[in-house]
Amino acid sequence: MAAVSDRLPAFPWDKLEPYKKTAAAHADGIVDLSVGTPVDPVPQLIRHALIEAADSPGYPTVWGTVALREAITGWVRGRLGASTAEHRNVLPVVGSKELVAWLPTQLGLGAGDKVAYPRLAYPTYEVGARLCGAEAVVYDDPTELDPAGVKLLWLNSPSNPTGKVLAKEELVRIVAWAREHGILLFSDECYLELGWEAEPVSVLHDDVCGGSYEGIVAVHSLSKRSNLAGYRAAFVAGDADVLGELLEIRKHGGMMTPAPVQAATVAALGDDAHVEEQRERYAARRAALRTALEAHGFRVEHSEASLYLWVTRDEPCWDTVAHLAGLGILVAPGDFYGEAGARFVRVAFTATDERVDAAVKRLG
Numbered sequence: 001m002a003a004v005s006d007r008l009p010a011f012p013w014d015k016l017e018p019y020k021k022t023a024a025a026h027a028d029g030i031v032d033l034s035v036g037t038p039v040d041p042v043p044q045l046i047r048h049a050l051i052e053a054a055d056s057p058g059y060p061t062v063w064g065t066v067a068l069r070e071a072i073t074g075w076v077r078g079r080l081g082a083s084t085a086e087h088r089n090v091l092p093v094v095g096s097k098e099l100v101a102w103l104p105t106q107l108g109l110g111a112g113d114k115v116a117y118p119r120l121a122y123p124t125y126e127v128g129a130r131l132c133g134a135e136a137v138v139y140d141d142p143t144e145l146d147p148a149g150v151k152l153l154w155l156n157s158p159s160n161p162t163g164k165v166l167a168k169e170e171l172v173r174i175v176a177w178a179r180e181h182g183i184l185l186f187s188d189e190c191y192l193e194l195g196w197e198a199e200p201v202s203v204l205h206d207d208v209c210g211g212s213y214e215g216i217v218a219v220h221s222l223s224k225r226s227n228l229a230g231y232r233a234a235f236v237a238g239d240a241d242v243l244g245e246l247l248e249i250r251k252h253g254g255m256m257t258p259a260p261v262q263a264a265t266v267a268a269l270g271d272d273a274h275v276e277e278q279r280e281r282y283a284a285r286r287a288a289l290r291t292a293l294e295a296h297g298f299r300v301e302h303s304e305a306s307l308y309l310w311v312t313r314d315e316p317c318w319d320t321v322a323h324l325a326g327l328g329i330l331v332a333p334g335d336f337y338g339e340a341g342a343r344f345v346r347v348a349f350t351a352t353d354e355r356v357d358a359a360v361k362r363l364g
Contacts, residue, residue, distance in 0.1 A: 007130045012123060012336040019325040026328025031359040033289075034330045036307050036348035038227040040281060043274035046226060046264045053263035060259040062250045064092040068257075071266040076237045079193075080218065082204035084211055088240040091247055092257045092265070095232035096190055096221040100124045100154075103186065105132040106249050109151050116145055117154035120162055120338045122188070125154050138338065142174055147181035158191040158200050158305030161337045161346040165198040165305045171208045179215050184242065190221040190234075193275060196286065197304035204238060213238045224307060225275050226268040233257070233265045282307060285349040285356045292363040293347065301344070309347040310334075320345045327362040 016034060023030040063069065072090040076082045082089075093099040101124050104115050110133045117125035119138040129136035134152075139145050142153055155174065157166035166174075178185040187203040203209060204218050217238035223229035236243060250256075257265075268274075290300060290309055298311040313320055317333040324331050324345070332348070334341025349356065 004131065007133070008127060009123070009130075016321070016330065016332070019321050020330055022322075022325040023328045023330040026362075028328060028358055031329045031351060031355045031362070033348045033351055033359065034332045034346075036332075036346075036350050038223065038229050038350055039352050040227050040278065042227050042231075043268070043271070043277075045271055045274070046228070046267050049267035050231075050260045050264040053260040056259035058259075060256045060262060062092075062256050063247055064257060064262050065259075065266075067266050068092060068262045071269040072235050072237065075269045076204065076218075080202040080204045080237070081206055082202065082209075082213070082237065083206050085204070085213075085237060086240075089213060089243065090235055090237045091243045091250075092233075092235045092262065093250075094234070094255055094257055096188070096219050096223070096234040097124055098232070098255070099219060099234065099236060100188065101128045101131065104128045104134055104152055106246055106253075107152065107184070109134045112149065113151045114149045115152045115154070116142060116150050118156055118159065118338075119340045120159070120334075121154070121156060122160045123336060125156075143177040147183060150181070150183050153178055153183050153185045155185065155187040155203065157187070157189065158195065158198075159302070160188075160191065160306060161308055161332070161334065161341065161344075162301070162310040163191075163303035163306040163308055165195065165200050167198075168201045168205070168208060171201060171203055171205075175203055175209055175216060183215070184239075185216045186219060186236075187216065188219045190219065191224060191306040192220070193225045194279065194282065194307060195305040196283065200305055213240065215239060217242055222265060222268050225278065227278065228264070228268065231261050231264060233261050233268070235265075281353075282349060285351070285353065288356055288360050289347060289349050292360040296363040307348055307350055309349065310344055311347055312344045314343060317342055317345050327359075329359050329362060 069087040073085050076085040113134040114137050115129035115134050116137045126136045192200045203216050221234040303309045321333050332346040334344030
C-alpha cells in the first residue's frame with residue numbers, strides 16, 4: 001500500500017503547522033498569506049450558471065459540451081493570440097494540479113525518461129515525475145539541458161513562486177529548441193492574466209509558435225482569475241494529437257469535469273468584467289503589502305506577475321517564517337519550491353482587504 005506514496009516527498013505544508021499555531025495566537029488573529037487560496041466571492045454570473053445546470057443527472061463527457069469547447073477555443077483565440085485554435089486543440093481537466101501530477105503517467109513515461117522543470121517551481125512537477133518513476137531534472141535555462149532522455153519539459157510563466165515572466169523572445173527560442181529535439185513542451189500559464197509589471201505571453205501565441213501547435217500545450221485554470229479554486233475548473237490547449245491521446249486515456253479513467261462546472265466555466269470565460277474587478281482588488285493588496293514589506297527591510301525580487309511577492313531579508317527562509325509568525329503573519333518558506341529558494345519566502349496577496357490591512361499595520 002505504501003509503495004507509491006514512498007516515491008513522494010514529504011508533504012511540505014505539514015511543516016508549517018507549528019508556525020501557523022504561533023501566528024494564530026496573535027491577539028488580532030492570523031493573517032494567512034501562505035497558500036494563496038482565493039478568498040473573494042465567486043462572481044454572481046458564474047454561480048447563476050452553476051445553479052442553472054445543477055439538475056444534471058446524466059454523466060458529463062470528458063471532452064465537454066460543445067458550448068464549453070466553443071468557450072475555451074474562443075478564449076484561447078482572443079486572449080492567448082492562438083488564432084487557428086479549434087475544438088480538437090482544447091480539453092477540459094479537473095483542476096490544473098490533477099493534470100500536472102498525472103500527466104507524465106498519462107503520457108506513458110517511466111524509468112529512463114526525464115521530466116524537466118524550473119529550478120524554482122511548483123512542487124507538483126516533481127511529484128508527477130516521481131509518480132510514474134521518471135527522473136526529475138531542474139534547469140535554469142531549458143536550452144542548456146542535455147536533451148537525451150528528456151520527454152517532457154515544463155515551462156511556468158508567470159512563475160510560481162517568483163512571479164517571473166518569460167519574454168516573448170525567450171519563448172520563441174525555447175519552443176524552437178524543444179521542437180528541434182522532439183521534446184514535448186507543456187507551459188503552465190495559470191497566472192497569465194495577472195501581469196503587473198510585465199505582460200505575460202502564451203506559448204500558443206501566433207508570434208511564439210508560428211501558428212502551429214505541434215509539440216506544445218498550454219495549461220490554464222480559472223482558480224485565480226475567477227475565484228474558482230473550489231470548482232476545479234481548468235483546461236489544456238495546443239497540440240491536437242497530444243490532446244487526442246489524453247482524451248482517450250481520460251475517457252477510460254473517468255476524469256470528467258462535472259456538468260455544472262462545465263456550465264460555470266462557459267460563463268466565466270465569456271465575461272471579462274469580473275476578471276478586471278478581481279485584478280483591481282489584487283493590485284491594491286499587492287501595492288500595500290509590497291510597500292510595507294520593503295519598509296520592514298525586505299527586498300522584493302521578480303514578482304512582476306502572479307499572486308505572490310518573492311521576498312528576502314538575506315537570511316534562512318525558516319528564520320523569516322518564524323519572524324513573521326511572531327507578528328501573526330504566515331508565509332510560505334522558499335525552500336518549498338526548491339533549494340534555490342532557501343533564503344526567500346513567498347507572500348500571497350490573496351487575503352481579504354481587512355487582513356491585508358492588518359498585516360500592513362503589523363509590519364509597520
